Amino acid sequence: xxxxxxxxxxxxxxxxxxxxxxxxxxxxxxxxxxxxxxxxxxxxxxxxxxxxxxxxxxxxxxxxxxxxxxxxxxxxxxxxxxxxxxxxxxxxxxxxxxxxxxxxxxxxxxxxxxxxxxxxxxxxxxxxxxxxxxxxxxxxxxxxxxxxxxxxxxxxxxxxxxxxxxxxxxxxxxxxxxxxxxxxxxxxxxxxxxxxxxxxxxxxxxxxxxxxxxxxxxxxxxxxxxxxxxxxxxxxxxxx
Numbered sequence: 378x379x380x381x382x383x384x385x386x387x388x389x390x391x392x393x394x395x396x397x398x399x400x401x402x403x404x405x406x407x408x409x410x411x412x413x414x415x416x417x418x419x420x421x422x423x424x425x426x427x428x429x430x431x432x433x434x435x436x437x438x439x440x441x442x443x444x445x446x447x448x449x450x451x452x453x454x455x456x457x458x459x460x461x462x463x464x465x466x467x468x469x470x471x472x473x474x475x476x477x478x479x480x481x482x483x484x485x486x487x488x489x490x491x492x493x494x495x496x497x498x499x500x501x502x503x504x505x506x507x508x509x510x511x512x513x514x515x516x517x518x519x520x521x522x523x524x525x526x527x528x529x530x531x532x533x534x535x536x537x538x539x540x541x542x543x544x545x546x547x548x549x550x551x552x553x554x555x556x557x558x559x560x561x562x563x564x565x566x567x568x569x570x571x572x573x574x575x576x577x578x579x580x581x582x583x584x585x586x587x588x589x590x591x592x593x594x595x596x597x598x599x600x601x602x603x604x605x606x607x608x609x610x611x612x613x614x615x616x617x
Contacts, residue, residue, distance in 0.1 A: 392430070392431055392432075394398065398511070428449070434491070442502075443486070448483045451510070452479050454477055456474070459471060464520055465522050469517075473520050474516060480512075481524060483509070486504070487505075489532055496537065499547070500532070504531070505530075506528050506529075508524045510523075511523050528553055531551070531552050534549045534550070546571055549570075554556045560606070564589065565588065565589040566588045579615055585609055
């Protein structure tokens, strides 16, 4: 079915909030031979994440629907280093006390079309993911690496409504596995969920979220930088 042939019957607004505690998996590698493991070296606890989601759908077939998401993800701790670590060319010696901070705030603007809109729902579009954060260390010296990058992603959302129950299952995939030629960096932000729609506008869903980021020599970063986390989430929403 061509993009844009599905038609919404009215303008709809969905407002939701997401809360979760993801688990950090990989390190923040800023040199070919040196790396900082966020969990092992900096003892950063798994961060709290929160997110606000706004979705606007309309009946104009030629124009895409709009989804906006404001996503906060950060953690900070005061530790004594067990080994030397290096960030941005600055060495922090073993035995020293430092303050370590990790912030990876991001905003998504998704433009998408509904391909199917019945018991099976399928959306396809583009996500512009904007990062605004940093990794920083402070002690006898202070240094930080900015994470300021916009990465275009392919957006795919699928949902199946279970008959006569209000429950549904679905998945949202934001991925740059297809090279759009607009950024050398890559990201993936995907969820699998089970939800319940009360039929009165109120709904709740929960599931598993996976996120990975590969920054390729952007701004103050001399080398590639990789980060990965996953965890469960809970989302409450209201459809107007």
